[in-house]
Each structure stands twice: as C-alpha cells, then as structure tokens.
Amino acid sequence: MNRFHAAVSELVASMDDGPTVQEVHRRGQRRQRRRILTRVVVVCVAAAAAVGVAASYGHSSAEPQIAVSPTTSSTTSPLPSTTSPLPSTTSPLPSTTSPLPSTTSPLPSTTSPLPGTGSMPVMTVHDSVGDVPYPQGDITDAGFSQDATNFSFGVTVVQPLDPATDPAWHNGNAVLGFSLDANNDGVEDWYALALPQGPNQAAKVGLRSWANPHVPTCWGTLASIPGAGYRLTFPNRCLPGGMRFRLHAQMDFNPKVGTYKTATDQVPGVNAWSAPFTTLADPLTT
Amino acid sequence: MAAGLEFAQWYPGRRRRLVASLLVMCGDRELAAEAADEAFARTLQAWDRVSAMQSPDGWTYRVAVNIARRVERRRAIERRLWPRLVSASDVVPAPAGEVWDLVRSLPMRQRTAVVLRYVGDLREDDIASVMGVTRGTVAATLANARRALATILDDIEVEEP
Numbered sequence: 001m002n003r004f005h006a007a008v009s010e011l012v013a014s015m016d017d018g019p020t021v022q023e024v025h026r027r028g029q030r031r032q033r034r035r036i037l038t039r040v041v042v043v044c045v046a047a048a049a050a051v052g053v054a055a056s057y058g059h060s061s062a063e064p065q066i067a068v069s070p071t072t073s074s075t076t077s078p079l080p081s082t083t084s085p086l087p088s089t090t091s092p093l094p095s096t097t098s099p100l101p102s103t104t105s106p107l108p109s110t111t112s113p114l115p116g117t118g119s120m121p122v123m124t125v126h127d128s129v130g131d132v133p134y135p136q137g138d139i140t141d142a143g144f145s146q147d148a149t150n151f152s153f154g155v156t157v158v159q160p161l162d163p164a165t166d167p168a169w170h171n172g173n174a175v176l177g178f179s180l181d182a183n184n185d186g187v188e189d190w191y192a193l194a195l196p197q198g199p200n201q202a203a204k205v206g207l208r209s210w211a212n213p214h215v216p217t218c219w220g221t222l223a224s225i226p227g228a229g230y231r232l233t234f235p236n237r238c239l240p241g242g243m244r245f246r247l248h249a250q251m252d253f254n255p256k257v258g259t260y261k262t263a264t265d266q267v268p269g270v271n272a273w274s275a276p277f278t279t280l281a282d283p284l285t286t
Numbered sequence: 287m288a289a290g291l292e293f294a295q296w297y298p299g300r301r302r303r304l305v306a307s308l309l310v311m312c313g314d315r316e317l318a319a320e321a322a323d324e325a326f327a328r329t330l331q332a333w334d335r336v337s338a339m340q341s342p343d344g345w346t347y348r349v350a351v352n353i354a355r356r357v358e359r360r361r362a363i364e365r366r367l368w369p370r371l372v373s374a375s376d377v378v379p380a381p382a383g384e385v386w387d388l389v390r391s392l393p394m395r396q397r398t399a400v401v402l403r404y405v406g407d408l409r410e411d412d413i414a415s416v417m418g419v420t421r422g423t424v425a426a427t428l429a430n431a432r433r434a435l436a437t438i439l440d441d442i443e444v445e446e447p
Contacts, residue, residue, distance in 0.1 A: 003385055004385055004404070004435070005404075007381075007383060007385040007386065008306075008404055008405050011306045011309070011310070011381050011386075011405065012302050012303055012306045012405065013302075014306075014381075015301070015302035015303075015305045015306050015309075016302075017298070017299075017301060017302065018301040018302075018305070018319065018322070018323060018326075019301075019323060019326075021293065021294045021297055021298075021330075024297065024323070024326050024327050024330050025327075025330055027323065027324070027327040028327040028328070028330050028331040031324075031327055031328075031331070032331065
C-alpha cells in the first residue's frame with residue numbers, strides 16, 4: 001500500500017460512525033417541521049401584510065389592532081396593553097429604517113417603558129459579576145423586549161463604554177452577540193451581532209438565520225446606554241411573528257489594542273440558554 | 287417497500303467516507319460532519335425515490351457537497367462582512383499531513399475528483415453526477431490529477447483507469 005492509500009485508510013478510520021439511523025430519522029423530522037413552520041409563517045406574514053395594506057387604504061372599517069401572543073415573553077412584559085388599537089389607521093406606518101433616538105439618560109429601572117424609546121429591555125437573564133477579567137465586557141444582565149415596530153436585545157455590563165469613541169470597539173476587540181435557539185435543541189438558529197466599523201462610523205448590526213442561509217441579513221442599530229450597557233434594535237420584520245426562542249448573550253472584550261485574544265462572557269452561561277421568549281404574533285412588519 | 291429497513295442496511299459505514307471526503311474538500315471537520323449528517327437526513331426523507339436510483343451514494347454525495355459549498359460561500363460573504371468574527375472561528379485546515387497538503391494543492395476540479403474517487407470510493411459515473419460533468423471529463427480529470435500527484439509523490443501508485 002502506498003502513502004496515498006495509507007493516508008486515505010487512516011483518515012477514514014479516524015472518522016466516527018456518527019448518528020444512528022434513529023437519530024438521522026429524527027433530524028429529518030425536525031427539518032420537515034421547520035419547513036412547514038416556515039411556510040406557515042410566510043403565509044401568516046403575507047396575510048397580515050395584505051390586511052394592513054387594505055386597512056391603510058381604507059378598505060376596512062375596523063381599526064387594526066396589535067395582536068399579542070399570550071406568551072409574549074417569560075418576563076414581566078414591558079409591552080403595552082394587547083387590546084389597545086393603533087393611534088391611527090390612516091396614517092402611514094412608522095418607518096423602521098430610521099436610527100433609534102440617542103440615549104443620553106442613565107439606565108432606567110428594570111420596570112422601564114417600551115424599548116425603542118431610549119430604554120433597555122427588561123433584564124430577565126442574570127449573570128454573576130467578576131466572571132471575566134475586564135469589567136468593560138462583564139455582562140451582568142441580558143433581556144429582550146418588543147413593541148409595535150421594533151424588538152431589542154440588551155445587556156448591562158459592569159463598566160460600559162461608548163462604542164463610538166472607544167478604541168477596543170473600533171479595532172474589533174469588543175463584539176456583542178446574541179444567539180437565539182428557536183427549536184429548543186440547544187443549537188442557535190438565529191444570531192445578532194454588533195460590530196462597530198471604526199471611529200465616527202456606524203456599527204454594523206446584523207441579524208442572520210443559521211437555519212436558513214437564504215434569509216438575507218437584517219440590519220439593525222446599536223445604542224449605547226450610558227452607565228448601563230448596550231442595546232441592539234431591529235425592525236419587527238426581522239424575526240417571524242410568534243416565534244418562541246431561548247436567548248444566549250455573549251460579549252468578547254479586551255482593552256489592549258492589537259491583542260487578538262479576548263475574554264468572553266456568556267450569559268446565562270456556556271452552552272446555557274434563557275427561559276423562553278416569544279415574539280409578537282402579529283406585529284407591524286414594515 | 288420497507289424504506290426504513292433498507293436505509294438502515296445502506297447507511298452504516300457510509301458516513302465515515304462521506305465525512306472524510308468533505309473534510310479533505312473543505313478542511314473544516316465540523317462543517318464536514320454537519321453537511322454529511324444533513325445529507326443523510328435528506329436521503330432518508332427521500333429514500334423511496336433515492337433508493338430507486340442507480341446509485342444512492344451519488345445522490346447523497348451531491349447533496350452533501352452542495353451543502354458544504356453553500357456554507358463555504360456564505361462564510362466567504364460573512365468573512366468580507368465581519369472579518370474579525372469569522373477569522374476568530376476559523377479552524378485549522380484538516381486533515382494534516384504531506385499527502386493532504388498535496389491533494390489540497392490540486393486545482394479544485396482535480397481535487398474534488400480525487401477525493402470522490404479515492405476517499406469517497408465512488409465510481410466514475412457517480413463522480414460525474416456529483417460534479418455535474420460527463421464521465422469522460424471525470425476520467426480525464428482523474429488522469430491529470432494522478433500525474434500531478436505522482437510527480438511529487440514518487441511512491442504514489444494509484445491505478446490507471
């Protein structure tokens with residue numbers, strides 16, 4: 001046997017047998033369920049969009065309402081009443097492409113008002129202080145919330161910085177990410193990231209689907225909450241309505257510019273996930 | 287037809303070669319395993335149709351290679367979009383060793399043909415199906431690849447077609 005065939009034999013022998021037939025079967029079933037769910041979501045979104053368009057053109061006398069899933073989140077919900085109608089059905093829908101208002105006030109209490117108004121999401125996922133060496137990257141809490149137009153992921157850290165001016169953020173030594181497990185299998189199905197691009201440049205904030213790489217990146221905004229932490233906000237159309245998911249927040253940080261290695265704080269822990277949240281069942285999807 | 291039973295007879299042992307083939311092609315152990323597992327899941331789902339084909343192996347390899355290439359393309363885009371994040375999660379190309387370095391140095395088409403033939407143990411018909419080319423092209427590509435490898439590896443004695 002020559003070297004080539006010996007290398008092939010050695011390589012093949014080093015592979016494991018992998019999943020059993022039953023596990024392959026279960027994987028196929030999960031895949032099938034996901035495809036069906038995707039189709040249902042697409043149909044629901046299309047139907048909701050059609051109803052919204054019709055209403056905005058006065059084809060319906062009934063004012064559209066924000067329907068909220070009975071399990072909006074596992075948190076003490078920061079959302080408004082689920083039965084309150086929108087202020088006006090004839091006015092155009094609010095733009096979701098505009099940046100979030102600048103937040104100059106310190107972090108409000110955890111019973112804060114709606115996201116998208118300069119506040120942080122209610123923090124329901126907690127993490128110990130001092131589990132990473134740098135307080136600038138030491139997450140203490142994480143949370144999710146949603147209003148009629150946007151949803152937000154947020155973290156509080158021991159010593160927050162301003163991504164617009166801090167060198168660690170500029171050179172990529174500070175990265176904030178959120179993973180979403182939408183099918184309870186412990187594997188992320190979506191991820192959101194904030195990666196500032198440099199001084200005086202807006203951060204790139206994206207939300208992507210792992211499960212479906214054909215879904216284009218959905219862009220959001222990064223807000224720095226002085227004295228508190230950071231918040232990523234996206235338009236509601238970036239996630240399916242009524243999606244139940246678990247959250248995992250992660251922040252990489254090293255203040256030393258030019259150093260590649262960063263300390264990583266994972267909340268609620270390594271390979272751990274929060275209690276489930278659920279996106280609004282029928283939000284505005286502009 | 288007892289599709290589940292037939293798949294259960296066909297599946298054992300095949301994953302090793304498929305994962306090894308993908309590993310040589312893409313250099314990422316995790317991606318190779320994931321693409322292989324996904325391909326087998328799709329094969330099982332479509333087993334009634336796939337089992338009636340001349341070669342279920344060719345179909346499964348084609349699905350797996352397509353999955354791996356799609357992920358690689360996506361990573362290339364993300365590498366441009368978020369360079370630091372992707373580079374941080376990059377893995378060391380595998381498998382290691384002089385032989386595999388030489389195989390990786392081949393042009394993409396030759397490398398794919400060599401891997402599918404000698405690691406995946408596929409027939410030329412199946413390789414043609416996976417690569418989307420004719421059998422003659424596969425034969426010519428393999429001949430060129432063997433010459434390229436033999437000039438570097440004196441002791442390589444791969445068989446002639």
